[in-house]
Amino acid sequence: xxxxxxxxxxxxxxxxxxxxxxxxxxxxxxxxxxxxxxxxxxxxxxxxxxxxxxxxxxxxxxxxxxxxxxxxxxxxxxxxxxxxxxxxxxxxxxxxxxxxxxxxxxxxxxxxxxxxxxxxxxxxxxxxxxxxxxxxxxxxxxxxxxxxxxxxxxxxxxxxxxxxxxxxxxxxxxxxxxxxxxxxxxxxxxxxxxxxxxxxxxxxxxxxxxxxxxxxxxxxxxxxxxxxxxxxxxxxxxxxxxxxxxxxxxxxxxxxxxxxxxxxxxxxxxxxxxxxxxxxxxxxxxxxxxxxxxxxxxxxxxxxxxxxxxxxxxxxxxxxxxxxxxxxxxxxxxxxxxxx
Ligand code: SAM
Ligand code: SF4
Numbered sequence: 041x042x043x044x045x046x047x048x049x050x051x052x053x054x055x056x057x058x059x060x061x062x063x064x065x066x067x068x069x070x071x072x073x074x075x076x077x078x079x080x081x082x083x084x085x086x087x088x089x090x091x092x093x094x095x096x097x098x099x100x101x102x103x104x105x106x107x108x109x110x111x112x113x114x115x116x117x118x119x120x121x122x123x124x125x126x127x128x129x130x131x132x133x134x135x136x137x138x139x140x141x142x143x144x145x146x147x148x149x150x151x152x153x154x155x156x157x158x159x160x161x162x163x164x165x166x167x168x169x170x171x172x173x174x175x176x177x178x179x180x181x182x183x184x185x186x187x188x189x190x191x192x193x194x195x196x197x198x199x200x201x202x203x204x205x206x207x208x209x210x211x212x213x214x215x216x217x218x219x220x221x222x223x224x225x226x227x228x229x230x231x232x233x234x235x236x237x238x239x240x241x242x243x244x245x246x247x248x249x250x251x252x253x254x255x256x257x258x259x260x261x262x263x264x265x266x267x268x269x270x271x272x273x274x275x276x277x278x279x280x281x282x283x284x285x286x287x288x289x290x291x292x293x294x295x296x297x298x299x300x301x302x303x304x305x306x307x308x309x310x311x312x313x314x315x316x317x318x319x320x321x322x323x324x325x326x327x328x329x330x331x332x333x334x335x336x337x338x339x340x341x342x343x344x345x346x347x348x349x350x351x352x353x354x355x356x357x358x359x360x361x362x363x364x365x366x367x368x369x370x371x372x373x374x375x376x377x378x379x380x
Pocket of ligand 2: 086
């Protein structure tokens with residue numbers, strides 16, 4: 041199946057996908073984790089996510105199309121599905137989509153990433169639908185700072201109420217912070233304490249250049265936490281994703297894990313087990329790559345499962361060893377379409 045762009049010079053040029061065993065890429069990375077963007081729309085306008093001029097891909101996948109893709113990917117070996125966006129809670133059929141994913145044979149875990157604006161009212165329906173893991177974005181604890189980060193529609197009281205409602209209600213609760221120079225880098229310690237107090241895992245993410253911005257390296261986050269009284273030691277625990285972890289202990293002897301996602305300064309890609317379906321149904325093996333397989337068009341043209349599976353395997357086979365986000369001139373699909 042032919043897809044969008046010509047291979048880059050450093051891309052592998054193997055014989056072809058026919059010999060691929062299940063969902064394995066040319067680097068031997070086995071793909072078990074699928075991220076699906078349910079919509080590119082969002083009620084927030086985070087500075088790091090929404091570049092000023094972005095075009096919305098038209099025509100979201102329907103619930104039935106999503107359910108078919110869940111079955112297809114699970115049949116190929118995917119075991120975890122994360123629903124994201126844009127803001128996935130803007131979809132009216134979100135609860136049904138979660139239930140479909142949870143009921144898909146082979147899927148062991150269904151996760152959701154949200155900005156938290158509608159979370160308070162959705163915690164119980166999500167739980168009942170079978171959601172196992174929840175990530176909430178929390179970039180600041182200062183209500184005066186939030187509009188500058190996420191736009192005027194963002195309300196800290198709603199996000200915090202949603203997080204409180206979710207505490208203890210899911211197998212996993214993580215609070216994600218994109219660390220931004222001159223904006224929230226002074227809040228790392230407070231964010232860790234806020235998460236730990238709710239049984240959540242705090243995670244710090246290096247800002248990827250979807251909308252410009254300066255990377256605050258994770259090494260600096262560690263130094264700031266230490267200056268704030270935390271003792272940090274590396275912890276071997278790995279979740280499903282790319283995060284590395286530290287075991288932290290604060291001045292009062294409280295201990296917990298802290299996640300670090302070094303998208304820019306660390307080797308984030310070497311054991312990548314993920315692939316993505318964007319809001320417009322484009323299958324993208326790498327968040328920071330060029331290659332896309334138009335699954336929505338194939339679905340709507342009546343392609344049988346075997347054709348879809350071949351197209352997915354082809355996309356994976358072309359997945360580069362490392363993302364190309366730091367390459368000059370690479371135009372990335374807006375994060376809100378791709379789903380982080
Ligand atoms: N709207 C939901 C939210 O904000 O959690 C889900 C979609 S959002 C695109 C998914 C994740 O991507 C969030 O944790 C967000 O912080 C992260 N993200 C967005 N833009 C980013 C960037 N430029 N660099 C690093 N992380 C980013
Ligand atoms: Fe919306 Fe999430 Fe992007 Fe913020 S990070 S603009 S909440 S999609």
